[in-house]
Amino acid sequence: MSQTTPPILPEPTLRRLPWYLAYVERLLAQGIDHVSSTSISKALNVDASRIAKDLSFLNLKGKTRIGYEVKALAESLSDFLGFKAEHKAVVFGAGNLGRALILDKGLANYGLQLVGAVDIDPAIAGMVVEGVEIFAPSSLPMLMQKEKPAVAILTVPAEVAQEVADSAIKAGFTAIWNFSPYRVKVPDHIALANTSIYAHLALIYNRLAAAPVKN
Amino acid sequence: MSQTTPPILPEPTLRRLPWYLAYVERLLAQGIDHVSSTSISKALNVDASRIAKDLSFLNLKGKTRIGYEVKALAESLSDFLGFKAEHKAVVFGAGNLGRALILDKGLANYGLQLVGAVDIDPAIAGMVVEGVEIFAPSSLPMLMQKEKPAVAILTVPAEVAQEVADSAIKAGFTAIWNFSPYRVKVPDHIALANTSIYAHLALIYNRLAAAPVKN
Numbered sequence: 135m136s137q138t139t140p141p142i143l144p145e146p147t148l149r150r151l152p153w154y155l156a157y158v159e160r161l162l163a164q165g166i167d168h169v170s171s172t173s174i175s176k177a178l179n180v181d182a183s184r185i186a187k188d189l190s191f192l193n194l195k196g197k198t199r200i201g202y203e204v205k206a207l208a209e210s211l212s213d214f215l216g217f218k219a220e221h222k223a224v225v226f227g228a229g230n231l232g233r234a235l236i237l238d239k240g241l242a243n244y245g246l247q248l249v250g251a252v253d254i255d256p257a258i259a260g261m262v263v264e265g266v267e268i269f270a271p272s273s274l275p276m277l278m279q280k281e282k283p284a285v286a287i288l289t290v291p292a293e294v295a296q297e298v299a300d301s302a303i304k305a306g307f308t309a310i311w312n313f314s315p316y317r318v319k320v321p322d323h324i325a326l327a328n329t330s331i332y333a334h335l336a337l338i339y340n341r342l343a344a345a346p347v348k349n
Numbered sequence: 350m351s352q353t354t355p356p357i358l359p360e361p362t363l364r365r366l367p368w369y370l371a372y373v374e375r376l377l378a379q380g381i382d383h384v385s386s387t388s389i390s391k392a393l394n395v396d397a398s399r400i401a402k403d404l405s406f407l408n409l410k411g412k413t414r415i416g417y418e419v420k421a422l423a424e425s426l427s428d429f430l431g432f433k434a435e436h437k438a439v440v441f442g443a444g445n446l447g448r449a450l451i452l453d454k455g456l457a458n459y460g461l462q463l464v465g466a467v468d469i470d471p472a473i474a475g476m477v478v479e480g481v482e483i484f485a486p487s488s489l490p491m492l493m494q495k496e497k498p499a500v501a502i503l504t505v506p507a508e509v510a511q512e513v514a515d516s517a518i519k520a521g522f523t524a525i526w527n528f529s530p531y532r533v534k535v536p537d538h539i540a541l542a543n544t545s546i547y548a549h550l551a552l553i554y555n556r557l558a559a560a561p562v563k564n
Contacts, residue, residue, distance in 0.1 A: 142559040145552060152548035156507040156530035163508050178532050216554030234449030244547040245554065284557060292371040293378050309553045315371035317393050325556035327549040332432075332459040333367035334542040337360060338524045339431030339460065341540035342499060344357040 140214070147188050148215075153178050154185065155211040161204045170201035217245045222283035223311070225251040226298050227290035228258055228268045231313060235289060236266045249281040278306050285309040285325075292316035355429070362403050363430075368393050369400065370426040376419045385416035432460045437498035438526070440466040441513050442505035443473055443483045446528055450504060451481045464496040493521050500524040500540075507531035 143151075157177055161169055171189075175182040192214050195206060212218055223241075225232045228251040235241065236248060251268045253259065259270040269277055277283070286302035288295055288310060295314040302310065309325035312318050315333060320326045358366075372392055376384055386404075390397040407429050410421060427433055438456075440447045443466040450456065451463060466483045468474065474485040484492055492498070501517035503510055503525060510529040517525065524540035527533050530548060535541045 140555060140558050143555050148552045148555055149548060152530050152545060152551050153532040156532070156545075160508045160531065177534075179534060215551040216558060217550070219554070221550075221554060221557070230453045231455055234453045237452070238445045238449045240446055240547060241550075244550050246550060285553060293375045309557050311549065311553055315367050316375065317368040317371070319392075319394060325553045327552045329546055329549045330367060330371075331544055331546070332455060333364060334526065334544045335432070335436075335456075335459050335461060336367050336430040337363045337542045338500060338526055338540045339434070339436065340355060340358050340363055342436070342524050343355050343431060 141191065143191060147191065150180060150184075150188050151211060151215055153180070154189070155208060155215065155217075158202075158204050158208045158211065162208050166204055168198070168201040169204055169207070173201070217243070219245050220247050221245050221285055222247050222249045222281050223285035223287050224249060224274075224277065224281075224283045224307075225266070225287045225289060226253075226302060227251075227288065228253040228255075228261075228263070229289065232287075232289035233263055235287065235313075236263045246285065248287075249283050250277050252277075274305055283307065285311055288312045288314055288318070290314060356406060358406060362406065365395060365399075365403050366426060366430055368395070369404070370423060370430065370432075373417075373419050373423045373426065377423050381419055383413070383416040384419055384422070388416070432458070434460050435462050436460050436500055437462050437464045437496050438500035438502050439464060439489075439492065439496075439498045439522075440481070440502045440504060441468075441517060442466075442503065443468040443470075443476075443478070444504065447502075447504035448478055450502065450528075451478045461500065463502075464498050465492050467492075489520055498522065500526055503527045503529055503533070505529060 154174060157174060158169060171182040171185045174185050192210050194210055223246050225235060225248060232251060236251065248266050251266055252271055252274055253268050254271060256270065258268050261268045284307060286307040288298055290298045292314045295312060295316040296318050299310050299318040299320060303320060303324055310318060310320055312328045315330040317328055369389060372389060373384060386397040386400045389400050407425050409425055438461050440450060440463060447466060451466065463481050466481055467486055467489055468483050469486060471485065473483050476483045499522060501522040503513055505513045507529045510527060510531040511533050514525050514533040514535060518535060518539055525533060525535055527543045530545040532543055
């Protein structure tokens with residue numbers, strides 16, 4: 135079968151597919167060969183019918199009467215989600231969070247290659263963190279031409295997130311991964327994920343305060 | 350008014366409230382005094398009626414005919430979301446992502462105080478990263494008794510995420526902040542946030558592949 139443009143998937147499906155991948159990779163590590171939608175359903179608290187529908191987007195070959203073949207499902211999911219391809223990215227803002235992401239080797243396992251970082255602080259331009267060089271903003275056109283990165287990772291302060299997103303798009307980035315709490319807006323043709331890790335604390339704090347555990 | 354148990358808020362509201370906070374903090378930095386729901390609506394692409402409803406959960410005093418008082422709204426949001434209180438947390442898994450979170454000072458700005466990390470690797474037990482000590486699992490009861498942390502931050506491999514969550518809850522943690530891609534299950538009375546940053550890459554990759562930008 136020839137490679138075709140993948141369908142635009144609903145966001146909830148794109149949230150769930152990595153759960154299935156993490157689950158079947160765990161089964162794989164345990165030496166389990168086959169898994170049914172029902173088992174995945176029980177383990178992850180997701181309706182079996184929903185799982186079947188989500189997985190129908192993949193062109194699966196390993197489905198048998200005793201369920202999905204674990205190894206084929208893991209590979210198919212990883213491939214379908216783009217985790218096996220190489221996507222070049224630049225980190226904007228080499229402060230604490232930016233450097234933390236550079237230090238986190240996990241990104242490389244999910245297909246993201248950091249080809250540089252950009253920071254307005256002249257004191258850190260030229261520094262190299264874990265093999266990733268920090269550039270002054272004036273070096274961005276050179277970096278774009280040399281590496282052709284697609285993904286701009288924003289770890290700048292919330293106050294400047296929109297401006298940095300705008301300039302990244304102008305420079306040629308086609309995807310914005312925004313880690314600032316500020317919800318940036320981008321044109322329709324630009325891929326966007328808003329990942330404010332701090333916002334998740336609001337959920338935890340609310341649940342902690344609203345439903346204190348009786349000891 | 351006396352302090353009462355806050356209501357259990359819907360998750361979508363808890364996702365949006367931090368956006369409003371980031372927005373009004375930006376206005377505050379720009380010296381702007383008042384803001385209307387309409388302005389917030391335009392800036393963040395959220396319906397004005399939804400914003401008004403979300404903000405109705407707060408006991409706001411700064412609402413006038415010309416809109417919300419920016420400073421009062423920022424303080425009220427930050428307070429309501431629990432970002433001004435101190436919540437003690439322990440990082441489980443002091444690998445790349447765990448250390449990255451320890452290095453990220455941003456968490457402290459959102460009310461999270463890291464009182465320690467736990468790792469099964471005996472080679473790193475006893476190490477101190479940015480003032481945060483890494484303990485062997487056997488030291489957890491001591492750490493619980495001394496610090497009484499509520500939030501267990503999971504940065505362990507996906508394969509062991511559920512086991513580590515189970516043992517953290519058994520040890521007395523009442524909230525699980527799961528950074529592994531594995532979707533852990535917890536009892537109803539335990540606060541839970543699943544924050545798989547890598548899963549967001551699936552969204553970016555899908556949008557990039559499905560809708561390539563014409564140059």
